[in-house]
Amino acid sequence: MYRQSYKSLRLVAHAQYLLECTKMKMHVFLVILVALARVSVQGFDLFGSSRSLVNNFEDARNYIETQKDKVIEEWSSYMEDIKLSSSWTNFLEDKENPSLEDPDVVLSVPAMITRRGYRCETHSLISQGYVLNIHRIPQARSGGDTPSNTVILQHGLFASSADWVLNGPGKSLAFVLADAGYDVWMPNIRGNRYSREHTTLKSSSTQYWNFSWHEVAQHDIPAIIDYIRERKGSDTKIAYMGHSMGSTMLFAMLALRPEYNAVLRAGLALGPVVYLSHIKSPVKTLAPVVANAARMNVIKNGELVPKQSGFGQMMSACSSDDVDTYVCKNAIFFICGTDEKQFNKTLLPVFLSHLGTGTSMKTILHFAQEIDAAGRFQQFDYGPTNNMKIYNSETPPEYDLRKITLPIYLLYSRNDLLSSEQDVDKLYQDWETRTEIYLVPDPEFNHVDYLMANDAPRLLNDKVLQFLLAAFADHQGPDRHMGTRESVRQYKASRKVLNT
Incomplete structure (x- = not known):
């Protein structure tokens, strides 16, 4: 459990570092974070060589560019899974009546x-x-x-x-x-x-x-x-x-x-x-x-x-x-x-x-x-x-x-x-x-x-x-x-x- 927690912290820290280095918008950061989480959970260490890649601003750009296709693919797959699950909620069209019939x-x-x-x-x-x-x-x-x-x-x-x-x-x-x-x-x-x-x-x-x-x-x-x-x-x-x-x-x-x-x-x-x-x-x-x-x-x-x-x-x-x-x-x-x-x-x-x-x-x-x-x-x-x-x-x-x-x-x-x-x-x-x-x-x-x-x-x-x-x-x-x-x-x- 300790190793899993440490791995999660590494994931967040690396993604946050990317956010600071590239000045990317928050929604892009979130997309990358979710995608990286998915890849990490599947057992693929996306950050294995990140220390050598993300040393400066240009390395960060190159790193993101090379991973762009994987990020897009993983994000799309992730959203499809959510749509198919019972936890998906359309926040704009909640058809269920939330009111209690009799509060008492x-x-x-x-x-x-x-x-x-x-x-x-x-x-x-x-x-x-x-x-x-x-x-x-x-x-x-x-x-x-x-x-x-x-x-x-x-x-x-x-x-x-x-x-x-x-x-x-x-x-x-x-x-x-x-x-x-x-x-x-x-x-x-x-x-x-x-x-x-x-x-x-x-x-x-x-x-x-x-x-x-x-x-x-x-x-x-x-x-x-x-x-x-x-x-x-x-x-x-x-x-x-x-x-x-x-x-x-x-x-x-x-x-x-x-x-x-x-x-x-x-x-x-x-x-x-x-x-x-x-x-x-x-x-x-x-x-x-x-x-x-x-x-x-x-x-x-x-x-x-x-x-x-x-x-x-x-x-x-x-x-x-x-x-x-x-x-x-x-x-x-x-x-x-x-x-x-x-x-x-x-x-x-x-x-x-x-x-x-x-x-x-x-x-x-x-x-x-x-x-x-x-x-x-x-x-x-x-x-x-x-x-x-x-x-x-x-x-x-x-x-x-x-x-x-x-x-x-x-x-x-x-x-x-x-x-x-x-x-x-x-x-x-x-x-x-x-x-x-x-x-x-x-x-x-x-x-x-x-x-x-x-x-x-x-x-x-x-x-x-x-x-x-x-x-x-x-x-x-x-x-x-x-x-x-x-x-x-x-x-x-x-x-x-x-x-x-």
Whole structure:
């Protein structure tokens, strides 16, 4: 390799010397340089006798003249080879359309937010060694001061903060809440594409993936709340909103860390996933087998659904330009519930491109155990022997929902195959706290419609704004909340204009 590098340097040095001696034009120099390179690569040392030839100006002229025919021949051959190769590009006639059909398919969440005209920040913190990244929209698109009232939006399984922005301004809750006068924070769960790093562990190790939503609820969510309060002030009013697994972590956190009942101002659960005995999704049929395998410790822990897996490749295929809408759409409907009316065909590639970022096998096993737990909301089941070592009991302890005193708002739908009406009703009746419940007024509304429904403003967002307004007003009084009331009024007025 050293000899080849030295030969290349000799080639350039000789060609440059010719340029200086003969005062030839630059394009002639380049022609000679390319030709000489070609000859040299073929093993013919054009410079074998160059020292005796190129001693003065006349020798240089004579040298070039004698090599002219070879230079022309080599240059012509070289250009023909380029034309025949796939690397040839006609710089004057680029017929390919360079524009992305939908930029959100490939853009990161901060880029998705910024291109819509909103300011975006990324905040990082460490919890149990995991580097958690939170995306923040600190003000409305129109600008202004950062609001005091703060809302945490926590995504669900296999997802990221993209869930809260993929439906665009006017529909996605992150944009809606920002324009309504809230400071919006969107955490990314440990292990997903935005929170992949760890201070000491490799992401390929089983130790890295030794967590479920239990550890996130016990450590990460409190750390995120503390970070926001440290940055904005301990008197900052914070509401938490979680979709699917995001709601699971809310209830687990409030039971495990009851002190946060007094820190938060409200909790909103979209498609609550706590009790799972009556879910209607086909995934229920696999739960007993998976749950039993976990108790027997026969399933190796690690990452589930990385992009290179079969399921991950299916997701990549679905999100490509030649997306098979029918197949991919029905795969979602099969798991989450059918809803043709609220399904946005053009949004499917965006949704799928940000889905499947990976999570721990332990998280999936924990959910499988919940489905098979006969109405118990419990911690991870390691099997009788290991349970005795960890919990001092052969069965895992339940999360004590009686410790929850935070005002809770449950938002559910009848066609949600992953959050059944019966399970939500049990949750509503099961603990003593100030709670409100809202049934989405659309019989076909499913589990992903909370994120991408066509009629999200009418079916969901208006009720969310109403709940938040009440939650913050209860702690602030009517006068201090007039700013947010006016922002909500302006948001609704702007939505009416968009719909006309």
